[in-house]
Amino acid sequence: MTTTAVAHETLSTAQAINRALHDAMTEDPAVLMLGEDVGPLGGVFRVTDGLTATFGEDRCFDTPLAEAGIAGFAVGLAMNGMRPVVEMQFDAFAYPAFEQVVSHIAKMRNRTRGRVELPLVIRVPYAGGIGGVEHHCDSSESYYAHTPGLHVVTPSNPSDAYSLLRSAIASPDPVIFLEPKKLYWAKGEVALGDRREPGIGTAVVRRQGTDATLIAYGPAVPVAMEAAEEAAREGRSLQVVDLRSIVPFDDATVCAAVESTGRAVVIAEAAGFASVASEIAARVSERCFHSLSAPVRRVTGFDIPYPPPKLEHVQLPSVARILDAVDDLQWEDA
Amino acid sequence: MLLDPDGRPTAAGAARLPAGEELLRGLAGMITARRFNDQASALVRQGRLAVYPSSHGQEGCQVAAAQVLDDGDWLFPTYRDTAAAVARGVDPVEVLGLLKGDWHSGYDPYERRVAPLTTPLATQLPHAVGVAHAARLRGEGTVVLAMCGDGATSEGDFHEALNFAAVFRAPVVFFVQNNQYAISVPLARQTAAPTLAHKGVGYGIPGEQVDGNDLAALLDVLSGAVERARAGEGPQLVEGRTYRMQAHTNADDATRYRADGEVAAWVARDPLVRLETYLRTDGILDDARAAAFADAAEQVARRTRDGINRDVVPDPDDLFRYVYSEPTSQLVEQLALVHDELSRDESSRDESSRGEQSRAEAHR
Numbered sequence A: 001m002t003t004t005a006v007a008h009e010t011l012s013t014a015q016a017i018n019r020a021l022h023d024a025m026t027e028d029p030a031v032l033m034l035g036e037d038v039g040p041l042g043g044v045f046r047v048t049d050g051l052t053a054t055f056g057e058d059r060c061f062d063t064p065l066a067e068a069g070i071a072g073f074a075v076g077l078a079m080n081g082m083r084p085v086v087e088m089q090f091d092a093f094a095y096p097a098f099e100q101v102v103s104h105i106a107k108m109r110n111r112t113r114g115r116v117e118l119p120l121v122i123r124v125p126y127a128g129g130i131g132g133v134e135h136h137c138d139s140s141e142s143y144y145a146h147t148p149g150l151h152v153v154t155p156s157n158p159s160d161a162y163s164l165l166r167s168a169i170a171s172p173d174p175v176i177f178l179e180p181k182k183l184y185w186a187k188g189e190v191a192l193g194d195r196r197e198p199g200i201g202t203a204v205v206r207r208q209g210t211d212a213t214l215i216a217y218g219p220a221v222p223v224a225m226e227a228a229e230e231a232a233r234e235g236r237s238l239q240v241v242d243l244r245s246i247v248p249f250d251d252a253t254v255c256a257a258v259e260s261t262g263r264a265v266v267i268a269e270a271a272g273f274a275s276v277a278s279e280i281a282a283r284v285s286e287r288c289f290h291s292l293s294a295p296v297r298r299v300t301g302f303d304i305p306y307p308p309p310k311l312e313h314v315q316l317p318s319v320a321r322i323l324d325a326v327d328d329l330q331w332e333d334a
Numbered sequence B: 001m002l003l004d005p006d007g008r009p010t011a012a013g014a015a016r017l018p019a020g021e022e023l024l025r026g027l028a029g030m031i032t033a034r035r036f037n038d039q040a041s042a043l044v045r046q047g048r049l050a051v052y053p054s055s056h057g058q059e060g061c062q063v064a065a066a067q068v069l070d071d072g073d074w075l076f077p078t079y080r081d082t083a084a085a086v087a088r089g090v091d092p093v094e095v096l097g098l099l100k101g102d103w104h105s106g107y108d109p110y111e112r113r114v115a116p117l118t119t120p121l122a123t124q125l126p127h128a129v130g131v132a133h134a135a136r137l138r139g140e141g142t143v144v145l146a147m148c149g150d151g152a153t154s155e156g157d158f159h160e161a162l163n164f165a166a167v168f169r170a171p172v173v174f175f176v177q178n179n180q181y182a183i184s185v186p187l188a189r190q191t192a193a194p195t196l197a198h199k200g201v202g203y204g205i206p207g208e209q210v211d212g213n214d215l216a217a218l219l220d221v222l223s224g225a226v227e228r229a230r231a232g233e234g235p236q237l238v239e240g241r242t243y244r245m246q247a248h249t250n251a252d253d254a255t256r257y258r259a260d261g262e263v264a265a266w267v268a269r270d271p272l273v274r275l276e277t278y279l280r281t282d283g284i285l286d287d288a289r290a291a292a293f294a295d296a297a298e299q300v301a302r303r304t305r306d307g308i309n310r311d312v313v314p315d316p317d318d319l320f321r322y323v324y325s326e327p328t329s330q331l332v333e334q335l336a337l338v339h340d341e342l343s344r345d346e347s348s349r350d351e352s353s354r355g356e357q358s359r360a361e362a363h364r
């Protein structure tokens, strides 16, 4: 894959995703955008704004209100030469599509010994922090990550949103593209163009640090960055790794980072039990054991249904909670 | 149609109009429902509710759904049907529980036999069939009225619920409010069937379409369906043709997908105006009665306002209290962590020092 960034622009995450869709649709007529309210309305988060006007009804269109149907329909589209990008309106409203995702989208390549590829992307606005009522703030990544056959990625900033989505659309494998809702309006510098490096499967070190490593993804990354900033004021140097890609998982980058500091805290919004955060903690413990000065800690959502708006602050990993976990990393033994 | 949009009885209406008292009750309900809708929308603008999907324009359907049921029956509303729940007697403040953001649902479903209002579309419909079937097994004469929107009829759960109901001859009335839109998506994108009432055919369920802005016709058709279901004739499907006169919610911009002229044409078919015109023309409604109805509606609005404006400090313990019948050891541990954080916040406030300081001190 080549790196041919053509221009830089300041965009919000929603705009960056919109631009990635626009650019991919311009380059490849097989790319289709479909879902609920993605046509004239431009999606409830306006991520598909203008695509129907630009590319016409055949390229960006509203479907009947049926997520299982949308996902199954996308399978057929992909089997016959299209590259569908599906929008699920909210995390919890993707659940009706679960059977298609788990039983077919994830398994088709393996079932057919690679003869049938499903180059499709399912975009899911996910996670909390927006004061949404029940079913509008789920962190559903662990369900997908637990299903072999799916790539699962989640950007933490507009630039990654653009490049990861370009990579996802270009991928021969199905990709679950998780969009942190609370970051839709966050702005940042975006390098445009057919830019797929670093691609799916690579984590990046967002902040250098020497005392401990914070491992985060998606909506938790800005909180981890803030915590590192605060820790620096308290005299502690924290490194931050942004996974970007949950599946495939970048063991090399994560382990190198943890080995360099000898301490790790994993941060995620999702309930911690049997979660992506559990997997990360387990992998790091297994692989970096001899470099670790303390057990790997997790700061995650509690094992409760996502709270109503007025209590969501209790659930979300906070700077204080992260720094408490860092404080627990057996410094007295150092 | 029993009353035409100008409030004149049609030929069918001349023979089948419900009794004057029933219609007055319906009008009173609609006036309250309209007032409640508009009050709730105002509370969103004032930042007191997270969001409100208004049934402004659909009050005929909302009120009729509640009015045709007996106390022992069940109502299974969809997320927009707050006014139907109020019409059934649920406290208006509690009805808004989900949208206020203190909790996921505000009322005891068993008290007025109204299932919780939730947002995953069509998922309540199979529940309704199960409740109806259990009622049969228990020898109760209960009828379940289950509501959903036109968009929700595209979901698999809608079809599965109709099929289960038909196979088990469950006493369920499926009431689809076809308000022409699912957020921005018009009915033509949901179905190629001539009407949504046709959807009963494939399941062996009688389907009937009714003018959803004609309260008289709604009472007539829905009470007929309820009676047939109660008599053991199996499930019924009713489609009320109505219109969502306002945006999907306050967060929506309806001008992106529909023309003002279309809205105006439906405003001219307002269900409240139609019934009130008839009742006044026929001398059933006088000024004193109309004033009493407005007064009652105002009281509901005031109660809603006062209740929603009252600041309740939600208790974090509640997050851990109801997940299981007994909290797991993990939840006990996690709640203790929350308590520890709260007490440190508390003490740091007392010392008016930085929260971060107390955080650090607690560990060193």
Ligand SMILES: Cc1ncc(C[n+]2csc(CCOP(=O)(O)OP(=O)(O)O)c2C)c(N)n1
Residues within 6 Å of the ligand: A036, A065, A089, A093, A096, B080, B119, B120, B121, B148, B149, B150, B151, B152, B153, B179, B181, B182, B183, B244, B248
């Ligand atoms: C399973 C599911 N998918 C998507 C949504 C998002 N959503 C909320 S309301 C709505 C439109 C519903 O349309 P309709 O059933 O006609 O009811 P109306 O809003 O018109 O009352 C959509 C798509 C949802 N709540 N649940």
Ligand SMILES: [Mg+2]
Residues within 6 Å of the ligand: B149, B150, B151, B177, B178, B179, B180, B181, B182, B183
């Ligand atoms: Mg509708």
